[in-house]
Amino acid sequence: MSSRRIALLASFCVLFPTCTVGWFGCADDLWSDALRSSRSRSAQAERFSIEVRERGSQRRSFVFSRGKEFAVQIVGDSFSWAEIHARSALFPYFVVGEFVRPPPKYFQLRNCSGRINASVVTLSGANVSRRHGAFFWRAPSSSRAGPLAFVARILTEDGTVLVQSPILTPLDAQFEHTSCGRDYGCATIGERAYVSVRWRCFREHVLVELASIDLDSATAFGMTTGQNTAALCTVKSSRPLRVSFREYKLTSSRHAFPSKSRNATFLRGRRDSGTATCRFEIPRPQGRLPAIVFGKVDKYGHPSALRKKRLRGGDFCDPSAFPMPHRHSHAKLSATASTEPYPWISMILLMSFVRMML
Numbered sequence: 001m002s003s004r005r006i007a008l009l010a011s012f013c014v015l016f017p018t019c020t021v022g023w024f025g026c027a028d029d030l031w032s033d034a035l036r037s038s039r040s041r042s043a044q045a046e047r048f049s050i051e052v053r054e055r056g057s058q059r060r061s062f063v064f065s066r067g068k069e070f071a072v073q074i075v076g077d078s079f080s081w082a083e084i085h086a087r088s089a090l091f092p093y094f095v096v097g098e099f100v101r102p103p104p105k106y107f108q109l110r111n112c113s114g115r116i117n118a119s120v121v122t123l124s125g126a127n128v129s130r131r132h133g134a135f136f137w138r139a140p141s142s143s144r145a146g147p148l149a150f151v152a153r154i155l156t157e158d159g160t161v162l163v164q165s166p167i168l169t170p171l172d173a174q175f176e177h178t179s180c181g182r183d184y185g186c187a188t189i190g191e192r193a194y195v196s197v198r199w200r201c202f203r204e205h206v207l208v209e210l211a212s213i214d215l216d217s218a219t220a221f222g223m224t225t226g227q228n229t230a231a232l233c234t235v236k237s238s239r240p241l242r243v244s245f246r247e248y249k250l251t252s253s254r255h256a257f258p259s260k261s262r263n264a265t266f267l268r269g270r271r272d273s274g275t276a277t278c279r280f281e282i283p284r285p286q287g288r289l290p291a292i293v294f295g296k297v298d299k300y301g302h303p304s305a306l307r308k309k310r311l312r313g314g315d316f317c318d319p320s321a322f323p324m325p326h327r328h329s330h331a332k333l334s335a336t337a338s339t340e341p342y343p344w345i346s347m348i349l350l351m352s353f354v355r356m357m358l
Contacts, residue, residue: 026083026085026095026110026112026113026118026119026121047076047077047156047161048074048075048076048077048079048152048154048161048163049074049075049076049163049165050072050073050074050075050084050150050152050163050164050165051072051073051075051165052070052071052072052150052165052166052168053070053071053134054068054069054070054071055068055069055070055071055136056071060166061168062166062167062168062169062265062267062268062279063168063169063170063171063173063267063268064139064143064148064168064169064170064171065139065143065170065171065172066139066140066141066142066143067138067139067140067141068138068139069100069136069137069138069139070136070137070138070139071134071135071136071137072084072134072135072136072137072150072165073132073133073134073135074132074152074154074163077156078127078128078129078156079122079127079128079154079155079156080122080126080127080128080155080156080157081122081126081154081155082121082122082128082152082153082154082155083110083119083120083121083122083152083153084119084120084135084150084151084152084153085112085118085119085120085150085151086118086137086148086149086150086151087148087149087150087151088145088146088147088148089146089147089148089149089167089200089202089207090145090146090147090183090200091145091146092202092203094113094145095112095113095115095118095119096118096140096145096148097118097137097138097139097140097148098115098116098117098118098137098138099117099118099119099120099135099136099137099138100117100136100137100138101117103120103135104132104133104134104135105132105133106122106123106126106128106132107120107121107122107123107126107132107133107135108120108121108122108123120135137150143170143171143172143173145170146169146170146173146183147167147168147169147170147173147200147202147207148167148168149164149165149166149167149168149202149203149205150164150165151163151164151165151203152164164202164203164204164205166205166265166267166281167202167205167207167267167281169207169267169268169279179198180198180319180322180323181319181320181322181323182319182320183200183319184198184199184200184209184319185198185199185200185316185317185318185319185321185322186198186199186322186323187292187311187322189292189294189309190213194212194213195210195211195212195213195221195292195294196210196211196212197209197210197211197223197292199223199316200319201284201316201317203284204283204284205281205282205283205284206281206282206283206284206285206317207267207279207281208222208223208231208279208280208281208282209277209278209279210222210223210233210277210278210279211275211276211277211278212233212235212275212276212277212278212294213274213275218234218235218236218237218296218297218298219234219235219276219294219295219296219297220232220233220234220235220256220293220294220295220296220297220303220304220306221233221276221278221292221293221294221295222278222280222292222293222294223282223290223291223292223293224250224290224291224293224308225247225261225263225264225282225283225285225290228249228250228251229247229248229249229250229259229261229263230247230248230250230256230293231245231246231247231248231263231264231280231282232245232246232247232248232256232293232303233245233269233276233278233280234297234301234303235271235276235297236297236301237297238301240271241271242269242271243269243270243271243276243277243278244269245264245266245269245278245280246258246259246266247259247261247262247263247264248303250293250306250308254295254304254305254306254307255298255302255303255304255306256302256303256304256306257302258302263282263283264280264281264282264283265280265281266280267279267280267281284317285316288310289310289311289312289313289316290310290311290316291308291309291310291311292308292309292310292311293306293307293308294306294307294309295307
């Protein structure tokens with residue numbers, strides 16, 4: 001997000017109570033100076049994760065619908081203090097949704113940024129074991145908040161840990177190009193058979209959505225996650241209506257073979273009317289810009305005849321650096337940075353969002 005948009009959001013945080021001025025602005029009155037001074041240890045974050053399931057179901061969920069309830073749980077090691085809430089990925093300074101009673105043992109519901117029961121906090125003096133009950137959370141009454149994620153601040157004997165859940169997207173979300181360059185970075189390849197991709201960064205995670213108009217019954221498409229690794233969606237001729245996903249190791253022979261890596265998370269896939277769509281989450285890239293990968297699937301079910309087209313532009317996580325370009329040929333893929341959107345446009349969008357949240 002650009003510095004101008006961040007400044008604009010910060011100014012609105014003063015005026016509207018649903019906005020917080022930092023990533024973790026809930027329950028700050030319980031966050032003593034001693035806790036604030038304890039060092040955050042990102043390496044310890046691997047000890048914890050946040051799992052989200054539809055209430056009454058054991059299956060993990062990566063989509064939400066309006067007003068639906070979910071069971072949310074911090075999974076991992078024991079801890080002495082924690083606070084968790086949900087934020088919009090498009091407007092990270094806004095808290096969304098609410099937790100419902102009763103809270104599990106060791107926890108209490110708290111208001112957050114003017115929203116009733118928008119946060120769950122550990123009771124004073126509690127020591128939470130690895131096994132504890134789930135929090136029940138109700139999704140916003142409108143899906144216009146866009147994708148969201150749960151974020152938690154956890155205190156352990158080694159320091160503080162910041163943890164984020166996989167990104168959840170609205171059930172009725174559409175792959176629209178109108179938000180390119182504003183809410184998402186976008187790129188497109190091809191003249192007839194082509195791949196469209198859009199992405200959105202949220203903290204250390206990236207939500208990636210791809211659509212492939214596949215004239216062949218067996219196709220592979222995705223994005224690199226490292227120099228020789230990629231997260232790929234595949235449609236096989238044996239199961240033409242199913243979109244599969246996994247991480248692969250890329251070879252010099254333009255083939256890909258399954259990898260044991262588990263850095264990416266599959267969120268959703270679908271195929272209809274000759275178009276395959278796929279949604280997944282990858283870690284925020286470090287260093288070089290990632291590349292879009294596309295090709296075929298061989299008779300053994302492995303991606304083959306792969307091509308890589310690296311993105312070119314500015315900051316990968318700045319949507320304005322990757323507005324919706326014209327359709328590129330297979331020989332070239334680039335995106336030219338656009339000018340910064342007019343401040344009054346951002347203001348109108350933000351005011352509309354605030355009115356929806358209040």
